[in-house]
Amino acid sequence: xxxxxxxxxxxxxxxxxxxxxxxxxxxxxxxxxxxxxxxxxxxxxxxxxxxxxxxxxxxxxxxxxxxxxxxxxxxxxxxxxxxxxxxxxxxxxxxxxxxxxxxxxxxxxxxxxxxxxxxxxxxxxxxxxxxxxxxxxxxxxxxxxxxxxxxxxxxxxxxxxxxxxxxxxxxxxxxxxxxxxxxxxxxxxxxxxxxxxxxxxxxxxxxxxxxxxxxxxxxxxxxxxxxxxxxxxxxxxxxxxx
Numbered sequence: 001x002x003x004x005x006x007x008x009x010x011x012x013x014x015x016x017x018x019x020x021x022x023x024x025x026x027x028x029x030x031x032x033x034x035x036x037x038x039x040x041x042x043x044x045x046x047x048x049x050x051x052x053x054x055x056x057x058x059x060x061x062x063x064x065x066x067x068x069x070x071x072x073x074x075x076x077x078x079x080x081x082x083x084x085x086x087x088x089x090x091x092x093x094x095x096x097x098x099x100x101x102x103x104x105x106x107x108x109x110x111x112x113x114x115x116x117x118x119x120x121x122x123x124x125x126x127x128x129x130x131x132x133x134x135x136x137x138x139x140x141x142x143x144x145x146x147x148x149x150x151x152x153x154x155x156x157x158x159x160x161x162x163x164x165x166x167x168x169x170x171x172x173x174x175x176x177x178x179x180x181x182x183x184x185x186x187x188x189x190x191x192x193x194x195x196x197x198x199x200x201x202x203x204x205x206x207x208x209x210x211x212x213x214x215x216x217x218x219x220x221x222x223x224x225x226x227x228x229x230x231x232x233x234x235x236x237x238x239x240x241x242x
Contacts, residue, residue, distance in 0.1 A: 004108060007045045008038070016067040017044045023074050027081070036083040039109075040070075043090040046108065050098035058163035062097070065156060066090045072152040076197050080148065088116045089149045096121040119146055132179050139183075144190060147183055154180045155197060158204040173208045176201060 003010055013021075021037065028034045047063050054062035070089040074081050087109060094100040095117055106114035119138065122128050138146050154176060161169050184198030 003049075007042060011041055011045045012048070014048075014061075016064045016071075017041075017048075020044075020067055020071045020074070023071065024086075027074065027078065033082070035081065035086065039083050040086050040090070043087040043109070046100065047090050047094060050094050050100040052098075054097065056160070056163065058160055062093075065160075066092055068156050069149065069152050072155055073148065076152070077148060077191060077193055079193070080145075080191055082145075084113060084116075085145050085149065087113055088120070088146070089152070091117045092120045092149055092153060096123050116143075116146060119143065120149065131175060135179055135183055139186065144187070147187060148191075148194075151180055151183050151187065151194070151197060151201075155201060155204075158201060158208075161204070161208060169208050173205045177205050177209075181205075 021041065024035050024037055024040060028037070044063075044067060047066055048061075051061070051063040051066075056062055056065060067090060069092065070086045073085060073089060091100075091105065091109075091113070094105070095102060102114045102118045105117055119141075120134070122131070122134060135147070135150060138150065157172065158176060161172060164172070180201055181198055184194050184201060187194040188198070
């Protein structure tokens, strides 16, 4: 943490951060509540520092993913954008995938940010839980801001899924149909703009499923029952999507 007081002088821009920051500067021209650009840049700095040389299967630097998730939130859900949501989205994988700890995040960004980043990680005290289990936990706790980040995390994963092997594409697509279209249905009650995200996710899923595995229209794809009540299901652990 010896760079805490000088991170700004060490900050290096890239095409991903430029795209996000440019959009936020434009947003701040008309927004009632301005985004703290400096705090977003600080999150980008630490995400890039700790994700380091990690690569996605597409060959892109891993840090491009959380920055793109933040961009998608601004693109699709601009009325719900806050500085905290952007910072959390940019840091959402650091506890699970890097050496950056909750304690260090708390020191740099505060306890609230650190707690929410921890809520998004699949690595818990005793095991690594599944994506579906994370979604259910967030739903039970009514953490709508974190569900919002999860759905855009999945949207970007689906947009870039073709870099993965076929069997993983199929598994992630099936999981998206089962879990994340339900998240979209739930979030629509609160933020109607999410309809566009759900439709995009469904379209991406249908592009990646073989014809014989396409869902039957009358079959429910939700993990939530009618009125969005959670069913009594036990979800098994699944492999990482990264």
